[in-house]
Amino acid sequence: MSDAASPSRLSDTLWRRPRLLLLLLLIPPALWLGIVYLGALFALLAQSFFSIDDFTGLIRYEWTLRTYGELFRAANLDIILRTVAMATAVTIGAAIIAFPIAYFAARYARGKWKAVFYLGIMLPLWSSYLVKVYAWKLILAREGILNWLFETLHLGWLLNAYLSLPVVGGNSLSVSWTGTFLVFLYVWLPYMILPVQASLERIPPSLIEASGDLGADPRATLRNVILPLALPGIVAGSIFTFSLTLGDYIIPQIIGTSARMIGQAVYQFQGTAGNIPLAAAFAVVPIVIMGIYLTIARRAGAFDAL
Amino acid sequence: MRSDRAPLGLKIAAGAGLAFLHLPILLIFVYAFTTEDTSYQWPPPGLTLEWFAVTWNRPDVWEALGLSLKVACFSTAIALVLGTLCAAAVARSRFFGREAISLLVILPIALPGIITGISLRSAFHLMDIPFSTLTIVLGHATFCIVVVYNNAVARFRRTSASLIEASMDLGATSFQTFRLVILPNIATALLAGGMLAFALSFDEVIVTTFTAGRQQTLPIWMLEELVRPRQRPVTNVVAMVVVLVTFLPILGAYYLTRGTETVAGHGK
Numbered sequence: 189m190s191d192a193a194s195p196s197r198l199s200d201t202l203w204r205r206p207r208l209l210l211l212l213l214l215i216p217p218a219l220w221l222g223i224v225y226l227g228a229l230f231a232l233l234a235q236s237f238f239s240i241d242d243f244t245g246l247i248r249y250e251w252t253l254r255t256y257g258e259l260f261r262a263a264n265l266d267i268i269l270r271t272v273a274m275a276t277a278v279t280i281g282a283a284i285i286a287f288p289i290a291y292f293a294a295r296y297a298r299g300k301w302k303a304v305f306y307l308g309i310m311l312p313l314w315s316s317y318l319v320k321v322y323a324w325k326l327i328l329a330r331e332g333i334l335n336w337l338f339e340t341l342h343l344g345w346l347l348n349a350y351l352s353l354p355v356v357g358g359n360s361l362s363v364s365w366t367g368t369f370l371v372f373l374y375v376w377l378p379y380m381i382l383p384v385q386a387s388l389e390r391i392p393p394s395l396i397e398a399s400g401d402l403g404a405d406p407r408a409t410l411r412n413v414i415l416p417l418a419l420p421g422i423v424a425g426s427i428f429t430f431s432l433t434l435g436d437y438i439i440p441q442i443i444g445t446s447a448r449m450i451g452q453a454v455y456q457f458q459g460t461a462g463n464i465p466l467a468a469a470f471a472v473v474p475i476v477i478m479g480i481y482l483t484i485a486r487r488a489g490a491f492d493a494l
Numbered sequence: 495m496r497s498d499r500a501p502l503g504l505k506i507a508a509g510a511g512l513a514f515l516h517l518p519i520l521l522i523f524v525y526a527f528t529t530e531d532t533s534y535q536w537p538p539p540g541l542t543l544e545w546f547a548v549t550w551n552r553p554d555v556w557e558a559l560g561l562s563l564k565v566a567c568f569s570t571a572i573a574l575v576l577g578t579l580c581a582a583a584v585a586r587s588r589f590f591g592r593e594a595i596s597l598l599v600i601l602p603i604a605l606p607g608i609i610t611g612i613s614l615r616s617a618f619h620l621m622d623i624p625f626s627t628l629t630i631v632l633g634h635a636t637f638c639i640v641v642v643y644n645n646a647v648a649r650f651r652r653t654s655a656s657l658i659e660a661s662m663d664l665g666a667t668s669f670q671t672f673r674l675v676i677l678p679n680i681a682t683a684l685l686a687g688g689m690l691a692f693a694l695s696f697d698e699v700i701v702t703t704f705t706a707g708r709q710q711t712l713p714i715w716m717l718e719e720l721v722r723p724r725q726r727p728v729t730n731v732v733a734m735v736v737v738l739v740t741f742l743p744i745l746g747a748y749y750l751t752r753g754t755e756t757v758a759g760h761g762k
Contacts, residue, residue, distance in 0.1 A: 220635075221639070329534040474606050
């Protein structure tokens with residue numbers, strides 16, 4: 189009798205005391221994320237306040253800000269500035285390419301085309317990151333399709349002229365900053381399209397009609413009505429493109445010059461160099477940059493568009 | 495006057511953008527059949543099915559695939575349980591720290607993967623935990639929770655609370671209500687979330703490089719080939735198979751949540 193009664197008594201207790209139920213629901217995920225994730229994160233951050241002994245190469249377990257000071261050495265500062273510049277360029281490029289796709293999908297695509305656009309953005313977003321990078325290795329290779337295309341169109345001279353430019357050029361596209369930029373742009377583009385599309389879908393069509401009725405030509409409507417309303421979406425998308433570019437270490441390793449970005453620096457300092465404190469300090473840089481960025485984004489209302 | 499037809503310039507820009515997103519992936523399919531085995535030559539000198547047989551007989555590819563599938567299954571299972579619990583708590587009630595919990599769930603995917611990876615690695619190191627399948631699963635489950643959570647929380651919000659009250663009024667216990675009323679309502683959202691979590695785990699490389707030690711998941715195998723190409727034709731075939739394997743769960747998740755307000759996939 190008591191065996192049959194106990195589940196129903198437990199059930200009654202849960203119903204009468206919703207706070208208890210809430211607690212039971214929350215404990216497992218909170219424990220997991222708290223221990224596995226936050227624990228690990230704090231373990232890393234704590235290490236950034238230690239330093240490495242120059243003579244022995246061992247970690248000295250004393251609280252110090254010396255490791256953070258090292259970030260401001262010219263070579264390390266270069267890495268940070270280079271990465272931020274790349275993230276900015278990728279974000280701007282992604283916004284420009286994403287806008288027409290998002291605008292068409294939000295305003296003109298109906299029925300079947302709506303589904304085509306939805307899956308057309310979703311499949312590249314979810315398909316394998318490494319396969320996408322690999323595809324670009326095939327495209328940018330010297331014997332690859334892009335060179336072939338330029339040669340076939342008798343435009344080889346144009347590509348060579350571009351590659352001889354400083355900074356963006358290089359021996360071939362696959363070892364140039366242009367190559368790195370293209371791959372970043374390609375891989376993170378869907379993350380920009382989705383929030384922009386979401387913000388465009390929320391613009392009532394009557395607003396655009398009203399703008400036209402009041403005498404604005406399409407260009408003026410775009411500039412004065414649509415773009416300001418789409419801005420939170422663009423900012424939301426830029427959070428992804430910016431953050432993902434800041435932390436990536438695989439793309440610049442496979443396609444690009446030998447100059448490092450933050451992700452590669454973190455990877456090397458913790459791996460071959462064995463300088464965990466400096467790696468940890470470097471890992472704090474994207475966190476701080478994203479913290480500042482998110483504060484600005486919150487003011488721009490980007491979180492409503494996520 | 496509002497015209498329902500898109501301007502030509504917009505059509506071209508949108509079409510070109512979609513082409514930019516898809517052509518590189520289609521290229522992978524062509525390269526899987528090329529006869530060229532030492533360079534990335536375009537156009538392919540000839541087409542062959544030979545490399546499919548070669549890849550089929552490669553034990554290292556099968557081992558990597560097996561490990562990837564195993565990790566994805568375990569991580570998805572853990573993420574399903576934790577993500578659903580968390581969604582049930584956050585969607586149904588307001589409590590102190592609710593915002594903090596939803597932030598905590600999103601954090602592993604909002605911060606760059608390298609930070610999650612290196613944090614876990616140094617934590618394993620501090621606690622003397624040797625690398626194993628378990629350490630990979632620990633990392634993967636952590637960032638898969640958010641995908642399940644996003645899908646489940648959206649569905650919980652749309653499920654009417656009066657359904658649950660009605661079930662209890664009619665004499666069902668909490669457990670019967672969960673099994674007979676709540677679960678059928680959220681089942682497709684969980685399935686969609688689970689499929690997306692599976693795809694996310696199956697494909698993950700950045701966190702995995704820090705938590706795998708010497709083991710090779712399929713993405714790690716691909717990364718090795720990308721950094722030091724050895725068997726280009728086999729890599730081409732594996733890349734094509736990976737594309738096909740990840741497309742299936744995405745299409746499945748899309749059809750499961752189609753017609754609802756929040757379609758799966760927005761959560762990545």
